[in-house]
Amino acid sequence: MKAAAFDYSRAASVEEACALLARHGPDARLIAGGQSLVPMMAMRLVRPAVLVDIQRIASLNEWRVEKDFLCISACVRQNVIEREAALSEAVPLLGKAIRWIGHVQTRNRGTVGGSLAHADPSAELPLVVATLGAQCIVRSFRGERTIGSESFFTGPMSTALQADECLVEIRLPIWGAGRIGTSFEEVAIRHGDFALVAVAAQVALNAHGVCERAALGVGGAAPAPVAFPDLSRHLVGTQLDDAAMQAIADTLAKRVAPMSDLHASAAYRRHLAHTLTLRTLRAARDEALTRS
Amino acid sequence: MHHITLKVNGVTRSGEVNARTTLVDFLRDTLRLTGTHVGCEHGICGACSVLLDGEPVRSCLIFAVQVEGQSVTTVEGLAKPDGSMSVLQDSFCETHGLQCGYCTSGMLIAAHALLASNATPSEHAIRDAIGGNLCRCTGYQQIVEAIQLAAKRRAGGER
Ligand code: FES
Ligand code: FES
Numbered sequence: 001m002k003a004a005a006f007d008y009s010r011a012a013s014v015e016e017a018c019a020l021l022a023r024h025g026p027d028a029r030l031i032a033g034g035q036s037l038v039p040m041m042a043m044r045l046v047r048p049a050v051l052v053d054i055q056r057i058a059s060l061n062e063w064r065v066e067k068d069f070l071c072i073s074a075c076v077r078q079n080v081i082e083r084e085a086a087l088s089e090a091v092p093l094l095g096k097a098i099r100w101i102g103h104v105q106t107r108n109r110g111t112v113g114g115s116l117a118h119a120d121p122s123a124e125l126p127l128v129v130a131t132l133g134a135q136c137i138v139r140s141f142r143g144e145r146t147i148g149s150e151s152f153f154t155g156p157m158s159t160a161l162q163a164d165e166c167l168v169e170i171r172l173p174i175w176g177a178g179r180i181g182t183s184f185e186e187v188a189i190r191h192g193d194f195a196l197v198a199v200a201a202q203v204a205l206n207a208h209g210v211c212e213r214a215a216l217g218v219g220g221a222a223p224a225p226v227a228f229p230d231l232s233r234h235l236v237g238t239q240l241d242d243a244a245m246q247a248i249a250d251t252l253a254k255r256v257a258p259m260s261d262l263h264a265s266a267a268y269r270r271h272l273a274h275t276l277t278l279r280t281l282r283a284a285r286d287e288a289l290t291r292s
Numbered sequence: 293m294h295h296i297t298l299k300v301n302g303v304t305r306s307g308e309v310n311a312r313t314t315l316v317d318f319l320r321d322t323l324r325l326t327g328t329h330v331g332c333e334h335g336i337c338g339a340c341s342v343l344l345d346g347e348p349v350r351s352c353l354i355f356a357v358q359v360e361g362q363s364v365t366t367v368e369g370l371a372k373p374d375g376s377m378s379v380l381q382d383s384f385c386e387t388h389g390l391q392c393g394y395c396t397s398g399m400l401i402a403a404h405a406l407l408a409s410n411a412t413p414s415e416h417a418i419r420d421a422i423g424g425n426l427c428r429c430t431g432y433q434q435i436v437e438a439i440q441l442a443a444k445r446r447a448g449g450e451r
Binding site for chain 2: 001002003004005006007008031034035038039042043051053055079102103104105106108109191192
């Protein structure tokens with residue numbers, strides 16, 4: 001189907017985009033890569049009266065590595081994660097997740113911020129952001145604010161963004177050098193489809209193989225991607241042995257709230273959450289053990 | 293209406309478009325370049341793939357007004373200057389890489405982009421590159437073979 005008619009404005013700056021959002025309110029939508037929004041418009045699931053195109057705003061197309069954060073502006077395309085090794089060097093989980101995201105045609109066009117603002121509960125980038133506890137910087141004519149990932153995703157296709165706000169930057173924490181291991185695993189009907197369930201894990205080990213820090217998150221098994229900082233804390237001090245991981249996976253599988261749909265039952269998704277938790281934790285540990 | 297100017301297959305083209313006109317509709321209906329096909333119109337099938345500034349994208353997920361000033365290559369732009377088929381296109385014929393042809397322009401765009409960045413792709417890389425393109429006829433095997441054959445012939449100097 002074709003999208004319903006709308007007015008189109010190309011914003012030259014974030015200020016201009018925010019002014020347009022302020023003027024049109026909920027009738028306006030931001031567009032950058034359009035890989036989530038345009039299909040929804042084609043199916044008439046959304047009918048914005050005004051599209052504000054932000055993809056050419058130069059300041060929204062930058063990324064930089066700071067001491068503690070990898071800062072990615074909202075309109076950076078997903079293929080940049082594949083091409084620029086520095087991003088995955090700073091945040092290795094990004095490099096693990098990217099190969100699960102869509103197809104080359106969509107990664108060439110889709111943006112990092114767009115995937116987050118769309119907030120599909122089983123999408124990969126929201127899961128990375130939730131797992132690592134990233135910060136989302138948003139701007140409106142009222143000013144700038146920072147939303148932690150734990151409150152950014154509020155439900156399926158829903159975020160804490162107000163109608164007049166524009167996501168401008170994502171700050172992903174850098175864990176620094178050392179014995180860090182990461183893993184991202186998912187099960188989808190076909191490669192490139194949205195995950196039935198995806199699990200992301202990142203661990204840091206000391207010289208004796210004892211876990212000093214851990215992060216764990218699950219996508220596709222709740223209305224939004226969820227991180228489990230309390231469960232991760234239980235892993236600290238262990239050698240990430242099977243018993244420790246099994247206990248975490250058991251609890252996690254009880255706490256997720258998957259839904260049944262055409263593709264998979266809630267019970268199967270719960271089962272996947274359990275299995276993939278074990279698998280990702282093991283893979284992250286084994287990778288960390290190879291580091292010195 | 294918006295006035296847009298872009299390069300299509302190396303030629304500067306312009307036209308008037310509604311904001312909601314997709315790039316594929318502009319290419320097919322306004323420029324009458326009907327080699328690019330449109331299947332699902334919502335980013336599932338890959339039939340509408342074109343190169344945008346050299347990179348494969350789905351032209352049904354882009355509004356024409358968004359690509360003002362950019363450069364697009366369609367399947368018409370893959371042929372040799374004299375209009376005869378490129379090695380890649382010819383390889384699709386050789387291996388029976390197409391039956392009805394509906395997916396073919398999208399497959400050619402995906403394969404062309406792959407070979408441009410990776411002259412000796414593994415079978416896995418080939419399957420990954422065409423992973424976003426659906427074909428209801430061939431079962432994909434002959435398409436993979438076509439791309440393998442094209443890579444081999446290109447390594448031998450053919451274009
Ligand atoms: S027509 Fe564009 S992906 Fe199907
Ligand atoms: S040849 Fe018919 S769809 Fe591919």
